[in-house]
Amino acid sequence: MPRRFGFVSADQIGRACRQALILPLLPVLGLPGSGNSASSTEKPVDWGYWGAGAPNNWGSLSPDFGLCADGTQQSPIDLTGYVENASAPALTFNYGGNAREVSHNGKVAHVEYGEGNTLTVGQRRYELASMHIHVHAEHQVDGQLFPAEMHLVHRKEGGFLGVVGQLYRLGDPDPVVQALIDAYPEPGQASQSGFTLNAADFLPADRGYYHYDGSLTTPPCTEGVDWYVLREIRTISQEQVNRIAALHNGFNHRPIQDRNGRTVFSTGALP
Numbered sequence: 001m002p003r004r005f006g007f008v009s010a011d012q013i014g015r016a017c018r019q020a021l022i023l024p025l026l027p028v029l030g031l032p033g034s035g036n037s038a039s040s041t042e043k044p045v046d047w048g049y050w051g052a053g054a055p056n057n058w059g060s061l062s063p064d065f066g067l068c069a070d071g072t073q074q075s076p077i078d079l080t081g082y083v084e085n086a087s088a089p090a091l092t093f094n095y096g097g098n099a100r101e102v103s104h105n106g107k108v109a110h111v112e113y114g115e116g117n118t119l120t121v122g123q124r125r126y127e128l129a130s131m132h133i134h135v136h137a138e139h140q141v142d143g144q145l146f147p148a149e150m151h152l153v154h155r156k157e158g159g160f161l162g163v164v165g166q167l168y169r170l171g172d173p174d175p176v177v178q179a180l181i182d183a184y185p186e187p188g189q190a191s192q193s194g195f196t197l198n199a200a201d202f203l204p205a206d207r208g209y210y211h212y213d214g215s216l217t218t219p220p221c222t223e224g225v226d227w228y229v230l231r232e233i234r235t236i237s238q239e240q241v242n243r244i245a246a247l248h249n250g251f252n253h254r255p256i257q258d259r260n261g262r263t264v265f266s267t268g269a270l271p
């Protein structure tokens, strides 16, 4: 029985993956600690999602990538067996500003935000830094695979990062995702105007979420990332998934990682 990816078949994924290229090392999050460290003197390491640079090999590609193989709090994971926590703090978004820049380094697009877009979760304070999208999704829910996942990456006050994940299932096209697709500049270029990408528009009405302690899903797989995966799942069309994959030269997701006894908390309405 073929594995299903929220109605994207394994065959479809395979066809797209065969078109995938090995991606060069790139600071996916555009943040300190997300790229190669200054201590590395070797030539840049090619990591990616296919072939010799595929996720299962990341840990051996560079001494800086050791956590990708040896880490115990890695992301993404299958969000299952979660513990309901009705008293968990709400996600309080205070987003308002338009994106500052959309850049496309030839492999992946990043939407960069200026200061002033904050997220508060109890005593934790975060500031939105950037946003990007994976096809297909990285996190699973109860073993279910989804065709896409958006990541809103925040710097954490007094800490490392907090990432809000938004999952998509196949259905009607998402107008906000379409705005992102339309804003993609030519590879190697950056756009600073001509788009409206307010981060608030990517958020669903329901703010229930899954929470666990994880990592970057790209090398160097740094841990200390507070994950908040929204429970409400938005829709995306097959055409949009295909377009995003084409813009990234293939699918760009890391497989799920060992849970290693971590607890996943959830709060809010069931999807």
Ligand SMILES: [Zn+2]
Residues within 6 Å of the ligand: 132, 134, 151, 217
């Ligand atoms: Zn991501």
